[in-house]
Amino acid sequence: MRELVIIAIKEFRDGIRNRWFLGATAALVLFSLSLTFLGSAPAGTVGVDQLAVTIVSLASLSVFLLPLMALLLSYDALVGEVERGTMLLLLTYPLSRSDIIIGKFLGQTLGLGLATVLGFGSAALVLVYGGIESANWMAFGVLIGSSVVLGAAFVALGLAISAMPRQRSAAAALAFGVWLCLVIVYDMALLGALVADGGEGISAPVFDVLLTVNPADAFRMINLSGFEDVRVAAGLVISDLEGIGNGFAPVLSLGMWVVVPLILAVVLFRRKQL
Amino acid sequence: MPTDPAILLEKVTKTFDQQNAVNDLSLEIGAGESVALLGHNGAGKTTLIKLILGLMRPDKGNIRILGEESTSRHRGKNAHGFLGYLPENIAFYNSMSGAETLAFFARLKHHPVSDCARILERVGLAEAAHKRVGHYSKGMRQRLGLAQALLGNPRILMLDEPTTGLDPELRNAFYDIVRELEDSGVTVILSSHALTELEAHTRKIAIMRKGQLIASGTIDDLRRRANLPVHIRLITRPGMGAACAEKIPDGIGCERINDHGLDLTLPSERKIDVLRHLSATVPELDDVDIRLPSLGDLYMHFQKESVVS
Structure with a gap:
């Protein structure tokens, strides 16, 4: 436990030291603020809640950006240290390989999570200064929380990727491939399949399951379907969401995407010989 | 423990x-x-x-x-x-x-x-x-x-x-x-x-x-274990190298380097004998330099030995 905390603190401080944290926070603040300002333009006329619009924009941004940032942070964490030779020494110290992985996971998730909170928090601050009244602060809290978990899931995935190959370049390629598949190709393939068979082969329940098991879609379901005003802002109708998507399942799915890759990373890394 | x-x-x-x-x-x-x-x-x-x-x-x-x-x-x-x-x-x-x-x-x-x-x-x-x-x-x-x-x-x-x-x-x-x-x-x-x-x-x-x-x-x-030969270098008074070489006991490799220097190669167990003999019988001797087999010599010896066996 002690070792785990030492690794986590070092990993977090590394992020600050090499200015990754600064860059990530700046990027997220910039995006959040610009989306907030853009988002507030249509709100007055249509009568949609301004915060709800911001939530939809931020959720749509997070779903692409956070996985990419998380993978960029973590794909190098193990294979990079193996390649540079620092892992060899570390492993002769009295700590287990799972300490290293979980420590790194915690440190990197903390860094990314803090950057997310600061980024989205800046948007919230601007809205509060603008004096908006909204009943959707709860939804905003859910957005921040689920974004941190989404980041954590992809940090864990990145660590599993990092435990596999012998070269950093291979890990980088693999990380990009995973991002592309889970975040972009998956949805397009699903949409394509739906269009192709005209809704015959894929029934609504199957479709719900297919959406829920993907971390990015699970994240969207949590944020876009949970609150009435947000649904309106996102243009969703409640009857679209009557399956398992409208409950606890997406949260569970996202949680599994944190736990399973982390276990995989530990198993893979334990087998590795240096 | x-x-x-x-x-x-x-x-x-x-x-x-x-x-x-x-x-x-x-x-x-x-x-x-x-x-x-x-x-x-x-x-x-x-x-x-x-x-x-x-x-x-x-x-x-x-x-x-x-x-x-x-x-x-x-x-x-x-x-x-x-x-x-x-x-x-x-x-x-x-x-x-x-x-x-x-x-x-x-x-x-x-x-x-x-x-x-x-x-x-x-x-x-x-x-x-x-x-x-x-x-x-x-x-x-x-x-x-x-x-x-x-x-x-x-x-x-x-x-x-x-x-x-x-x-x-x-x-x-x-x-x-x-x-x-x-x-x-x-x-x-x-x-x-x-x-x-x-x-x-x-x-x-x-x-x-x-x-x-x-x-x-x-x-x-x-x-x-290696029983490698010991090298002894003798320095005699100028010009006395040849005279000295004649007094070296049998079974010992002897090589002249110049008119006042000799290199002896001998099994290590004879080291003391030979030194005693030399100091008693060779008054022309000026200096003696004993070189035991170095770790480098031993290393090469054992490496070669293991190739043969």
Whole structure:
């Protein structure tokens, strides 16, 4: 436990030291603020809640950006240290390989999570200064929380990727491939399949399951379907969401995407010989 | 701990791509004993060290460190705390300073962080402590490597080619530290190519070839076993070399270098006889220089011997 905390603190401080944290926070603040300002333009006329619009924009941004940032942070964490030779020494110290992985996971998730909170928090601050009244602060809290978990899931995935190959370049390629598949190709393939068979082969329940098991879609379901005003802002109708998507399942799915890759990373890394 | 040897290897084999990096090797090193590991590149020294450290699992055989089975160490973490290791090509986190690096490792080894300054001082890094490791020279990194190996008062210290990149002054300081540790009961395992250095600084020597131990013992043991000839150089008064050469007893190789110098080659057990004989019968003698087989000679001898057999 002690070792785990030492690794986590070092990993977090590394992020600050090499200015990754600064860059990530700046990027997220910039995006959040610009989306907030853009988002507030249509709100007055249509009568949609301004915060709800911001939530939809931020959720749509997070779903692409956070996985990419998380993978960029973590794909190098193990294979990079193996390649540079620092892992060899570390492993002769009295700590287990799972300490290293979980420590790194915690440190990197903390860094990314803090950057997310600061980024989205800046948007919230601007809205509060603008004096908006909204009943959707709860939804905003859910957005921040689920974004941190989404980041954590992809940090864990990145660590599993990092435990596999012998070269950093291979890990980088693999990380990009995973991002592309889970975040972009998956949805397009699903949409394509739906269009192709005209809704015959894929029934609504199957479709719900297919959406829920993907971390990015699970994240969207949590944020876009949970609150009435947000649904309106996102243009969703409640009857679209009557399956398992409208409950606890997406949260569970996202949680599994944190736990399973982390276990995989530990198993893979334990087998590795240096 | 009277019974358990510090390190015990029993018939250990480790194979990479059908090649035995370590082949059926048995080795026992007692507490407080120190051993220099010699061998060509690729003889299996580093693999042996990694096996002892638990970084690799042996394919066959048994390794016990301080009485503890190595397979259990892989998941557990007990014996690690008593091991100090300086890898051959040491690498650190370049963005951290020397002091930060050492503090990080000290925390992992439950060593008081307040003591780090003293260790840095000891290896001569006090002034550079707050420079980033990325800007360190090879010698400075090596010293920081030694510093981290000293953390946690190790009972076994593994040093893989520790003096490469160190200047002569630092080498001596380095061996002083090693000697001090040995005296305090630490088992030191050291691999190196610098034979002349090892000859002066280590007590027991183990020579490896193709994953096997071909000879081990103190340098005197090895000399006795190898039974290599001793060389004696005689310096006579000018012009008396030829006269002197006639008085050399039979069965001793004698080569004249110039008019006042002779090189004798003789079995080591006849050394005293010959010296006595010379001092009694050769008044022209000015000076005698005895050269015992060096560690380099012994090393080559055992390497060749193992090829033949």
